[in-house]
Amino acid sequence: MQAFIVDLAGVHDAESLHDALAAQLPLPTHYGRNLDAFYDVLTEFGCGWRIVFRNAGPAADGLREVCRDAAEETEGLEIVFENEQRKDATMDNEVLKALRARRSVRAYRPEQIKEEELKAVLEAGTYAPTGMGWQDPWIVAVQDPEIIAQLVRMNAKAMGTTGNPYYGAPTIVLVFASPVEKVPFSVCDGSLVLGNMMLAAYSIGLGSCWIHREREMFETDEGKALMKKFGLPDGLVGIGSIALGYAAVPLAPAKPRKADYYRIV
Numbered sequence: 001m002q003a004f005i006v007d008l009a010g011v012h013d014a015e016s017l018h019d020a021l022a023a024q025l026p027l028p029t030h031y032g033r034n035l036d037a038f039y040d041v042l043t044e045f046g047c048g049w050r051i052v053f054r055n056a057g058p059a060a061d062g063l064r065e066v067c068r069d070a071a072e073e074t075e076g077l078e079i080v081f082e083n084e085q086r087k088d089a090t091m092d093n094e095v096l097k098a099l100r101a102r103r104s105v106r107a108y109r110p111e112q113i114k115e116e117e118l119k120a121v122l123e124a125g126t127y128a129p130t131g132m133g134w135q136d137p138w139i140v141a142v143q144d145p146e147i148i149a150q151l152v153r154m155n156a157k158a159m160g161t162t163g164n165p166y167y168g169a170p171t172i173v174l175v176f177a178s179p180v181e182k183v184p185f186s187v188c189d190g191s192l193v194l195g196n197m198m199l200a201a202y203s204i205g206l207g208s209c210w211i212h213r214e215r216e217m218f219e220t221d222e223g224k225a226l227m228k229k230f231g232l233p234d235g236l237v238g239i240g241s242i243a244l245g246y247a248a249v250p251l252a253p254a255k256p257r258k259a260d261y262y263r264i265v
């Protein structure tokens with residue numbers, strides 16, 4: 001992805017707007033210096049561009065509209081007007097509601113989730129913050145029934161039971177990361193990936209539940225062989241996993257939060 005920061009300070013009319021665009025973006029020489037032409041450039045060349053506009057004033061109102069249309073039209077084109085990213089922010093927005101409403105799901109319908117749903121969840125995981133921005137974790141989504149049966153057996157063994165620790169979910173998403181001796185924040189990184197994925201799952205109508213014991217499972221020879229089969233680099237450790245699927249039961253309400261959970265000092 002190519003990233004551009006375009007400073008629109010001092011832009012007060014169409015001429016100064018197109019001066020700023022032409023000076024700060026790789027526009028073709030035949031660029032027509034009007035918004036229709038700018039739309040054509042964005043939709044033709046913008047795939048893989050991320051443009052951040054800074055200091056956009058009222059003279060950029062038309063530009064905003066053109067950029068929104070072009071970004072909708074063009075896959076891989078991302079345009080942000082700085083300081084306007086959370087224009088819709090209220091104290092009761094969809095993200096805050098989802099954070100309160102997500103619950104662990106422990107009964108799943110057998111049918112598989114849609115590919116676009118799985119990809120949305122996995123992509124949400126990849127956008128979790130990571131220490132130093134290293135993106136240390138690795139995510140493996142398992143839908144192969146044979147491998148799922150193997151994971152069920154391995155996890156049950158680590159837990160000392162014979163039940164299905166993944167509650168019959170048709171998809172299991174495993175998260176791996178470097179050992180803490182190598183990357184001290186790897187467990188935090190992996191946990192945030194799992195958290196993002198559970199929230200994303202809830203937001204698109206899927207059920208999920210963090211299922212533990214991946215560290216023990218993947219310390220075994222069988223676990224290491226499986227990691228090799230997944231094509232992961234050597235030396236990773238299991239951080240955790242999520243069961244993922246359509247909930248077979250309604251979500252339970254959240255337990256009351258403990259009274260002194262947070263304090264402001």
Ligand SMILES: Cc1cc2nc3c(=O)[nH]c(=O)nc-3n(C[C@H](O)[C@H](O)[C@H](O)COP(=O)(O)O)c2cc1C
Nearest residue numbers: 102103104105106165209210211212213240254255
């Ligand atoms: C680190 C961690 C490990 C967990 N391990 C399991 C697990 O192995 N099996 C399970 O059913 N739930 C597991 N959970 C889910 C918790 O039990 C659940 O989040 C908690 O009871 C609160 O419920 P809620 O997620 O519905 O708010 C785990 C959660 C976390 C954060």
